Amino acid sequence: MKVEEIMNKDVITMSPDDCIETALKLLNAHRIRHIPIVDQQNCVIGIVSDRDVRDASPSIFDDPEQSEQLNHPIQSIMTTPVTTVHPLDFVEEVAGIFYEQEIACVPVTRNDELIGIITEKDMLHTLIQLTGTNVQSSQIEIKVINKPGMLPQVTQVFGKRKVNISSVLIYPYKPDQNYKIIVVRIQTMNPLPTIEDLKAEGYEVLWPNLPGMTS
Amino acid sequence: MTCPSSFVFSEEFTRYRFRDDHPFNQQRVLMTKDLLEKEHALTDDQIIPPRVATEQELRLVHHPKYINAVKRGGEGLLTESEALEYGIGTEDTPIFSGMHEASSLLVGGTLAAIDSVLQGKVKHSTNLGGGLHHGFERKASGFCIYNDGAVGIKYIRKHTDYKVLYVDTDAHHGDGVQWAFYDDPNVCTFSIHETGRYLFPGTGNVNERGLKEGYGYSFNLPIDAFTENESFIQLYEYAFRQIVDYFRPDIIITQNGADAHFLDPLTHLCGTMKLYEKIPMLAHQLAHEYCEGRWVALGGGGYDIWRVVPRAWAQLWKIMSTGSPFNGPLPASWKDHWQSKSPVQLPLHWDDPAGSYQEIPRKQEISEKNQKILEKSMQFILNQKKFNS
Numbered sequence: 017m018k019v020e021e022i023m024n025k026d027v028i029t030m031s032p033d034d035c036i037e038t039a040l041k042l043l044n045a046h047r048i049r050h051i052p053i054v055d056q057q058n059c060v061i062g063i064v065s066d067r068d069v070r071d072a073s074p075s076i077f078d079d080p081e082q083s084e085q086l087n088h089p090i091q092s093i094m095t096t097p098v099t100t101v102h103p104l105d106f107v108e109e110v111a112g113i114f115y116e117q118e119i120a121c122v123p124v125t126r127n128d129e130l131i132g133i134i135t136e137k138d139m140l141h142t143l144i145q146l147t148g149t150n151v152q153s154s155q156i157e158i159k160v161i162n163k164p165g166m167l168p169q170v171t172q173v174f175g176k177r178k179v180n181i182s183s184v185l186i187y188p189y190k191p192d193q194n195y196k197i198i199v200v201r202i203q204t205m206n207p208l209p210t211i212e213d214l215k216a217e218g219y220e221v222l223w224p225n226l227p228g229m230t231s
Numbered sequence: 232m233t234c235p236s237s238f239v240f241s242e243e244f245t246r247y248r249f250r251d252d253h254p255f256n257q258q259r260v261l262m263t264k265d266l267l268e269k270e271h272a273l274t275d276d277q278i279i280p281p282r283v284a285t286e287q288e289l290r291l292v293h294h295p296k297y298i299n300a301v302k303r304g305g306e307g308l309l310t311e312s313e314a315l316e317y318g319i320g321t322e323d324t325p326i327f328s329g330m331h332e333a334s335s336l337l338v339g340g341t342l343a344a345i346d347s348v349l350q351g352k353v354k355h356s357t358n359l360g361g362g363l364h365h366g367f368e369r370k371a372s373g374f375c376i377y378n379d380g381a382v383g384i385k386y387i388r389k390h391t392d393y394k395v396l397y398v399d400t401d402a403h404h405g406d407g408v409q410w411a412f413y414d415d416p417n418v419c420t421f422s423i424h425e426t427g428r429y430l431f432p433g434t435g436n437v438n439e440r441g442l443k444e445g446y447g448y449s450f451n452l453p454i455d456a457f458t459e460n461e462s463f464i465q466l467y468e469y470a471f472r473q474i475v476d477y478f479r480p481d482i483i484i485t486q487n488g489a490d491a492h493f494l495d496p497l498t499h500l501c502g503t504m505k506l507y508e509k510i511p512m513l514a515h516q517l518a519h520e521y522c523e524g525r526w527v528a529l530g531g532g533g534y535d536i537w538r539v540v541p542r543a544w545a546q547l548w549k550i551m552s553t554g555s556p557f558n559g560p561l562p563a564s565w566k567d568h569w570q571s572k573s574p575v576q577l578p579l580h581w582d583d584p585a586g587s588y589q590e591i592p593r594k595q596e597i598s599e600k601n602q603k604i605l606e607k608s609m610q611f612i613l614n615q616k617k618f619n620s
Contacts, residue, residue, distance in 0.1 A: 152372055152432035179322055205323050205373040205431040206254055223429055
């Protein structure tokens with residue numbers, strides 16, 4: 017999945033000379049946590065988070081009359097340079113950037129011009145979609161030997177039943193590295209015939225399972 | 232307390248049949264009626280026939296193109312790709328001859344039940360052939376073609392200004408009905424079901440609360456797999472009372488799927504017959520307290536048609552019409568009649584004996600988790616009371 021598929025194209029931006037008070041108002045009005053700062057060519061020259069703006073705002077214990085710091089230009093507190101991504105980057109790369117750099121938002125640029133923005137929230141939403149829970153489905157978990165060729169063998173069982181698969185996730189079986197778990201969401205209300213087929217083929221179906229064995 | 236009630240029934244309900252080995256089997260309705268008659272709890276004057284829902288009535292919820300596809304499907308005139316676009320011809324909802332007519336009769340059954348209540352002929356009515364809560368505007372799913380509950384609620388809204396509370400105790404989330412009224416503040420939907428983490432359809436999270444004007448009129452309690460009676464009943468009773476008091480409906484529609492029982496093959500909840508006494512008892516009581524008695528109960532899921540559904544639905548009717556449940560042994564004549572057809576041993580009593588199922592090791596933890604779900608779901612109502620009083 018590419019960045020351009022999940023990015024938000026409707027970006028709230030500011031000019032470097034706008035004041036901090038404007039940023040505060042924008043953050044509250046649009047319920048956002050990041051604002052890219054762009055120059056006249058729409059190139060990203062900085063970014064501010066709600067935390068940057070809050071740090072630069074007067075304390076709630078201060079006299080509201082002395083709030084002149086809110087008149088400072090936003091460029092005085094913006095972070096620069098900014099980590100940006102390209103619309104053709106993959107969302108996994110964005111997740112890597114979020115994790116490694118400990119940030120929660122990246123502007124998307126094409127030819128250095130701002131065209132979109134991706135936040136942690138968009139990433140989480142994408143993850144939810146990848147797990148297939150956004151379409152009507154039932155989930156089955158199958159324990160298989162950790163060797164090549166297992167996935168096509170398993171999915172063949174679903175194919176025979178004409179059951180549509182909405183998502184597949186594979187992860188290691190922690191207690192024993194010789195196995196892995198295949199999690200499949202299938203578009204059916206009655207997974208029983210499919211589960212019987214899987215068992216007949218010799219696979220161990222971890223879920224649906226016995227009471228009290230839930231993970 | 233004896234209440235005038237009507238029981239919608241027709242042998243023709245069994246025409247809604249996908250395949251011989253399909254889990255959805257309307258023979259359950261015949262078995263329930265037979266059980267009630269052998270208990271002398273259902274008389275001919277209480278039975279009313281269903282009517283066939285008109286196309287205009289189906290269009291209250293369903294798209295004309297979809298209705299047309301279902302018609303053509305039932306006549307064998309639909310290509311495979313066309314059918315799949317409308318969710319028919321799948322393993323769950325295969326095409327069968329006359330599917331449009333059979334589905335329209337189930338919807339008409341629900342409309343007949345609603346009519347008898349709206350016209351004041353009875354206080355309560357039940358259509359055990361209905362409750363097909365997974366049907367969508369232009370898509371069949373989860374054994375459901377037309378969504379009789381949603382059509383019925385639209386029908387009520389069209390002909391009256393009643394506020395409708397829909398309560399769904401099927402083990403699967405009542406998604407079709409919820410989405411049909413997601414932005415409607417005059418229809419409040421409440422579904423208690425096994426969490427969609429594993430189970431179809433996967434929706435029904437606590438945070439699904441409605442949209443726009445409908446925000447705050449959709450409630451969900453996604454309970455954990457292996458939930459038992461005590462926790463289920465505690466959540467259901469507390470939430471139902473809170474919701475009915477907050478929403479103040481004029482009529483209650485319940486979907487009474489009987490698949491939260493420990494014997495049900497498709498779900499992982501561990502209710503017993505006790506659940507199917509408690510569920511209608513409260514619906515009955517609250518219908519009298521808040522809606523002058525107006526209550527329409529529908530069928531729904533229930534896939535152990537031998538040991539669970541007939542008992543559960545017979546209790547529903549018994550409580551609806553008399554206010555108290557059956558107890559003691561089941562009539563021998565009913566058992567004798569059906570045992571020869573059943574692949575499993577039929578039960579002997581109305582209730583399930585203690586120790587009927589394996590003890591659930593994580594009972595305490597499951598109950599605690601469900602309690603948290605209840606708190607999250609009800610927080611909205613508590614906030615309303617706190618800030619709007």
